[in-house]
Each structure stands twice: as C-alpha cells, then as structure tokens.
Amino acid sequence: MAKAEKLPSGRWRCKAYFTDEVGKHTSKSFMGDSKKEAEGLASIFLLDRKHDSRLENTTLAKLADKFIENRSNILSPSTIATYRKLRRIAFQDIINVRIGLLTKELYQKAINEYSKVRSYKTVISAHTFYKQLLLENGIHIANKVNLPQKDGSKMSIPTNQELSEFLNQIKDSRIYHYVLLPVYLGLRRSEVIALKWKDIDFVNKRIRICRARVQDDSRQWVEKSTKTFSGKRLIDAPQDLLDLLEPFIGEPEEYVIENNPSALESLYKRESKKAHFHYNYHSLRHYHASILLANGIPNKYAMERMGHKTANMLNKVYQHTMPEFEKEFNEKVEVFFKENIEI
Numbered sequence: 025m026a027k028a029e030k031l032p033s034g035r036w037r038c039k040a041y042f043t044d045e046v047g048k049h050t051s052k053s054f055m056g057d058s059k060k061e062a063e064g065l066a067s068i069f070l071l072d073r074k075h076d077s078r079l080e081n082t083t084l085a086k087l088a089d090k091f092i093e094n095r096s097n098i099l100s101p102s103t104i105a106t107y108r109k110l111r112r113i114a115f116q117d118i119i120n121v122r123i124g125l126l127t128k129e130l131y132q133k134a135i136n137e138y139s140k141v142r143s144y145k146t147v148i149s150a151h152t153f154y155k156q157l158l159l160e161n162g163i164h165i166a167n168k169v170n171l172p173q174k175d176g177s178k179m180s181i182p183t184n185q186e187l188s189e190f191l192n193q194i195k196d197s198r199i200y201h202y203v204l205l206p207v208y209l210g211l212r213r214s215e216v217i218a219l220k221w222k223d224i225d226f227v228n229k230r231i232r233i234c235r236a237r238v239q240d241d242s243r244q245w246v247e248k249s250t251k252t253f254s255g256k257r258l259i260d261a262p263q264d265l266l267d268l269l270e271p272f273i274g275e276p277e278e279y280v281i282e283n284n285p286s287a288l289e290s291l292y293k294r295e296s297k298k299a300h301f302h303y304n305y306h307s308l309r310h311y312h313a314s315i316l317l318a319n320g321i322p323n324k325y326a327m328e329r330m331g332h333k334t335a336n337m338l339n340k341v342y343q344h345t346m347p348e349f350e351k352e353f354n355e356k357v358e359v360f361f362k363e364n365i366e367i
Contacts, residue, residue, distance in 0.1 A: 028062040038062040040069050079161060080124030084154070085111070087123070091157040100248045101240030102214075107153060108241055114138060114150035128165040139172045147172055181310045182303045190301040199292050201269065202281050203308060208265040210312035210330045213305055214238055217285045218247060222276035224261070224269065231261045233331065237285065245285060250331065257331055 028038035036059045039051045052069065056062030075081050088111045096104055111119075115134040118126060131154075139147045148171065155166035182190070187207065194200050205216045214236035223232045234256050240246050250256050269280065281288065292305055309330070316326040 028056070028059045028066075030059070036062040038066040040066040042070060042073055080122065082123055083120050084115070084123065084126065084158075085119045087157050087161060088119075088154070091160065100238060101246050102238035102248070105239060105241045105243075106149070110150050110153045115154060123161075123163065126163075126165060128169065131165050132169050135169060135171065144172050144174045180303055180307050181314050182301065182307060186301060186303075187308075187311065190296065190299050193299045194295050197291070197295060198283055199288055199295060201272070202283075202288050202292065203305075204265060204268065205281075206305070206308035207312060208262055209259050210309050210316075212236070212309060212331070213285075213289075215250065215331075217245075217279065217281050217288075219280045220276065221274050221278055221280060224266070224280070226266055226270060229261050229263060229266060231259045233257050233259065257328060259329055 026039050026041065028036040030036055036056050038054050038056070038059075040054065041049070041051045044050050052066075054062050054065035054069065056065060088107075092104060092107045092111065095107075099107075115131075115138055117137055118130050118134045121130065135147065135151060138150060151166065151169070151171065158164070158166050191200070191203065191207075194203060202216065205211050205219070206213070209231060211219070211233065215233050218235045218237040219231070219233070223234065225231070233250060235247050236250050237245050237247055272280075274280075274282070289305065295301075296303065313326065313330055316329065321329075
C-alpha cells in the first residue's frame with residue numbers, strides 16, 4: 025500500500041490499490057486530517073476487501089451481481105433484465121446470507137417460500153439462475169432439491185370460429201396486423217414487433233425473420249438477434265396476408281408494426297376482454313402450430329417455419345389438437361381398412 029501524501033490543503037491522502045471484480049487494476053483514495061488517519065482508512069478498506077474476496081465470506085447477492093456483470097455484454101438485454109429482476113425479487117430470504125453459512129436446508133426453505141404465491145415456471149427460472157451461479161463457484165447446495173409440482177394446465181388455443189369472430193371485431197383497430205402476423209406466420213411477439221418493411225418480399229411472397237425487439241434493463245425497446253439460431257428463417261407468406269399489408273407499406277427501415285409494443289399489448293388485452301376472446305397473445309402462435317399439425321405438415325417443416333430447435337412445443341400443441349380431430353382421424357383409419365383389408 026502506498027504511503028499517504030500531504031495535500032496543499034493540509035489534509036492527507038492515501039491511495040489503496042486493488043483489483044476489482046472484473047480483473048481491472050484500480051485504486052481508491054482516502055482522506056484524513058493526519059497521515060496516520062488516511063493510511064488507516066486505506067488499510068481497513070483493503071482488509072475488508074481481502075475478507076470479502078474469500079468465497080465463504082461473500083454473499084449470494086454479491087455472487088449474483090458479479091454473475092450478471094460478467095455477462096452484461098454477452099447475453100441479450102432481455103436476458104440481463106430477467107437476471108436483474110430475479111436478483112431483486114427471488115429467494116430474498118437468503119440473498120444476504122454469507123456463502124459459508126448457506127446450506128441446502130436454507131436454500132430449500134427459500135424455494136418453499138418463493139413457491140407459495142408463484143407459478144412453477146417462475147420458480148424454475150429463479151432456481152436455474154441461482155443454481156447456475158452457485159455451480160460456477162463450485163457450490164452444490166442447489167443440486168437435487170425438491171421443486172414444486174409442474175402445473176397441469178392445458179395449452180389454450182382458440183378455435184377457428186373464435187379467432188374469426190375476434191378478427192372481425194378488431195378489423196379497424198391498431199392491433200389488427202399485430203394479431204394477423206402470429207396467426208398467419210407463427211411469429212413470436214418479439215419477432216412481430218421487430219419486422220421491417222424491407223423484410224417482406226411481396227413479389228416472391230416471402231418474409232425474412234432475422235431480428236427481435238425486447239426491453240432492456242431500463243425498459244427501453246432494443247433490437248437483438250432472434251431467440252435462437254434456428255429463429256433466423258425465411259417464411260412463405262399467404263397471399264391474403266400480403267394483400268392486407270401491402271396498402272400500408274412504409275420506408276424499408278420502418279417497422280411494420282410501428283406502434284409502441286407496450287401500448288399494443290395493453291390494447292390487445294382490452295380488446296380481447298371486450299370480445300370475450302380468452303386467449304393471450306402467445307396462443308396465436310400456438311394456433312398457427314396447431315393448423316400446421318392438423319393439416320399433416322411434417323414436424324421438420326413445422327419446426328423450421330416456427331423457428332424451433334426441437335419439437336417440444338409442437339408435441340404439446342399436437343397433444344392439445346389431437347382430440348379435436350380424433351373423430352376425423354378414426355374415420356380415415358376405418359375407411360382405409362374397409363377398402364384395403366378383406367376379412
């Protein structure tokens with residue numbers, strides 16, 4: 025540690041040199057009325073840092089802050105925003121407990137408390153976040169804990185009639201195109217609001233999906249890459265949809281859905297409530313998947329069109345859609361045997 029130096033004002037300043045959490049060599053100045061006081065303050069600071077730098081003396085909160093900071097320039101703004109939110113609200117019973125005192129029992133208790141008023145998905149998100157940062161530091165207390173039972177709620181998808189009636193009621197509304205895009209193309213909301221006029225090829229009837237719009241930690245809307253690599257895709261667009269969009273063509277760099285995304289989502293909720301259309305916006309994407317499956321579109325093609333890496337979501341939709349078409353499928357099987365098998 026450098027010695028204190030006397031300033032023209034008569035006070036003393038001592039600089040404490042250290043390496044911060046991201047590996048940067050830096051310093052902090054301490055002022056005192058005497059050389060001894062300034063050097064004492066600097067020494068206490070460095071001792072505290074040395075104490076806190078030991079894993080057992082740090083807290084879950086500090087590990088989380090470091091974990092997020094190390095990824096702030098790598099992960100998408102929406103992921104970082106989600107991490108910061110989890111840091112603020114999840115497992116607060118143990119967030120300031122020193123790692124040396126944190127046990128599997130305390131971690132399990134935090135999960136139990138957090139699960140009381142939150143969904144299975146929300147709890148799993150929080151657990152995944154904290155488990156990952158603990159494992160990164162060689163701590164295994166989050167392994168093999170008891171998690172809440174996955175809720176058995178069914179995927180909710182509108183019928184053709186319900187959707188037609190809803191579209192008819194919002195025909196003159198600002199959300200009309202906002203609703204049509206996931207219905208006809210199976211787009212995610214982040215992809216819908218990121219679509220630009222330059223992405224639509226009206227001649228060849230194709231739409232390019234190459235970006236998404238999300239909210240960052242400041243709740244500002246920013247562009248990012250698609251959710252996954254498979255999210256970048258070219259989609260053949262139905263002529264009916266193109267005919268509805270073409271009269272509204274704007275400049276190439278303008279968004280097709282130009283309204284504020286938050287305002288659009290609020291309007292969607294109001295209009296769907298007014299129309300007794302009890303389906304959230306994401307269900308429109310599920311509806312598109314159900315149409316692909318109901319019409320015998322192979323899973324591989326459906327996955328490419330929806331921008332999926334795996335068929336997990338399609339399988340869930342398939343399980344939901346099957347009962348509706350079960351009678352029709354059974355009749356086809358019966359006709360097949362009647363026409364091809366003699367008994």
